[in-house]
Amino acid sequence: MELWTVGNKTILLFYVVLLTYFSDREPSRWLVLLVLIYASLNLALHIVKDARMKKALLFAVLVYAIGCAWKEEPNFVLLLPLNLCELALLFAGRQRYPALLAVLALPGFALRGHELVSYAFIAMLSFVNHALIRQYMAKTIRQEDAIDRLRRDVQRLTKKQNDNDEFARTSEYMVKLEERNRLAQEIHDGLGHAMTGALIQMEAAKRLLDSDPAMAGTLLQNAIGISKEGIEEIRLTLKNHKPLVEQLGLNRLKAAVESFGMQSNLRTSVVHEGNMEVITPLQWKIIHENVLECLTNAAKYASATAVNVEVRVFNRFIQAVVSDNGKGAGQIVKGLGLLGMEERTASVNGTVIADGSSGFTVSTLIPYGGG
Numbered sequence: 001m002e003l004w005t006v007g008n009k010t011i012l013l014f015y016v017v018l019l020t021y022f023s024d025r026e027p028s029r030w031l032v033l034l035v036l037i038y039a040s041l042n043l044a045l046h047i048v049k050d051a052r053m054k055k056a057l058l059f060a061v062l063v064y065a066i067g068c069a070w071k072e073e074p075n076f077v078l079l080l081p082l083n084l085c086e087l088a089l090l091f092a093g094r095q096r097y098p099a100l101l102a103v104l105a106l107p108g109f110a111l112r113g114h115e116l117v118s119y120a121f122i123a124m125l126s127f128v129n130h131a132l133i134r135q136y137m138a139k140t141i142r143q144e145d146a147i148d149r150l151r152r153d154v155q156r157l158t159k160k161q162n163d164n165d166e167f168a169r170t171s172e173y174m175v176k177l178e179e180r181n182r183l184a185q186e187i188h189d190g191l192g193h194a195m196t197g198a199l200i201q202m203e204a205a206k207r208l209l210d211s212d213p214a215m216a217g218t219l220l221q222n223a224i225g226i227s228k229e230g231i232e233e234i235r236l237t238l239k240n241h242k243p244l245v246e247q248l249g250l251n252r253l254k255a256a257v258e259s260f261g262m263q264s265n266l267r268t269s270v271v272h273e274g275n276m277e278v279i280t281p282l283q284w285k286i287i288h289e290n291v292l293e294c295l296t297n298a299a300k301y302a303s304a305t306a307v308n309v310e311v312r313v314f315n316r317f318i319q320a321v322v323s324d325n326g327k328g329a330g331q332i333v334k335g336l337g338l339l340g341m342e343e344r345t346a347s348v349n350g351t352v353i354a355d356g357s358s359g360f361t362v363s364t365l366i367p368y369g370g371g
Contacts, residue, residue: 005086008129009042012082012122019118020075034068038079058087074115077107081123085130089137101127195230198223249284250276250311256292257309264299267306274313283348283366287311287320290341290352294322294362297337302326302360317350320364329356338362 017035041064045057062083069076081104088100104123111119205219254270261268279287291309298304304326312319332338332354341364342352350366 005046005082005133008126009079009082012079013039016075016078019078020073030072034072034076038064038068038076055087058083062087077111077115078119078122080107081119081126082129085126088130089133097127097131100130195227198226198230201226249279249281249288253284253288253291253309253311256288257295257307260292260295260299261307264295266295266299266304268295268309269307270309270311272311276311276313278313278368279318280368283318283368286344286348286350286366287318287364289344290362290364291320291322293337293341294324298322298324298326298360302328304359316367318364318366318368320366321361323359323361325359328359332356 013035017031020031038061041057041061045054045061048054048057062080065076065079065083069080084103085100088103104127108116108119108123201219201223205216205223208216208219250272257268257270260266295307298307302324304324307322307324310319310321310323312321334342338352338354341362345352345364345366348366350364353363353365355361355363
């Protein structure tokens with residue numbers, strides 16, 4: 001904004017010089033010095049950063065221009081409107097446009113003829129320039145305030161997210177500790193007591209082995225029975241705590257699809273139907289890799305905004321369908337991605353079908369031995 005003001009002042013100063021030299025009146029012999037002093041004061045005005053010093057310099061420029069117009073060169077009065085408007089900007093918020101117009105009009109009462117016309121024209125241009133600058137400054141201030149609010153909101157949300165992440169990590173850690181403690185307690189109460197009882201039985205059998213072999217055999221048989229029960233209890237405990245294969249595969253697929261959607265600004269959804277228990281870990285791996293390949297293609301080439309993933313288990317085969325709402329393709333060209341999907345699926349005797357007639361849809365069909 002200062003460059004704009006300096007440019008306006010420079011143009012106006014050249015105009016005053018030219019007007020003075022080409023007027024009927026003989027220019028003052030001190031004109032060059034007066035112009036240089038005026039230019040120097042204005043340069044100092046834009047160099048100084050302190051607000052009070054800037055106001056003092058601007059008052060000095062106004063007094064200097066008025067003195068030059070009164071004593072030496074009347075055309076200096078044409079420089080007043082721009083300086084008056086610049087002074088008004090320093091007091092923005094404390095003055096109104098009508099008051100500024102009244103101040104700009106005062107020097108005009110001392111002018112006549114073409115001087116009055118020139119002054120009125122320059123005063124109006126200066127006033128319009130002043131109004132535009134004030135509007136720009138107000139807009140800039142509003143934008144800076146909005147940016148500050150957004151920055152504060154971002155900082156607040158970032159802090160809240162960090163706190164939530166920390167709380168989630170702490171909660172996850174506590175859940176793991178509680179689960180480990182519970183599992184350790186179950187093993188201690190189950191297997192620990194069983195092994196202790198079996199050990200006591202075996203120690204007693206060892207002592208009776210020579211004096212009472214029959215009793216020793218009975219005790220050993222009891223110890224064997226207790227050990228078997230303890231091992232079976234451990235097996236049941238681990239079985240109860242181990243996640244089901246279908247839960248691991250489906251949850252992993254949902255998490256991967258949601259994560260990809262957030263990173264690529266795609267709306268994603270995952271639906272399933274049928275008995276997910278029949279899907280083996282190898283089949284889940286192939287479905288997972290094929291789905292991610294389809295998501296990548298949708299984000300890169302399809303110009304899609306939404307992708308839907310469907311996993312269904314039918315009587316004899318498993319179907320995984322990935323469909324988007326993109327531009328589709330009239331002719332399917334098999335690139336490395338599609339060929340890789342076909343190779344992976346063929347390893348389990350499956351097939352891949354691609355359709356680009358309405359958006360783009362890729363279906364993975366994998367057979368299984370269901371009844």
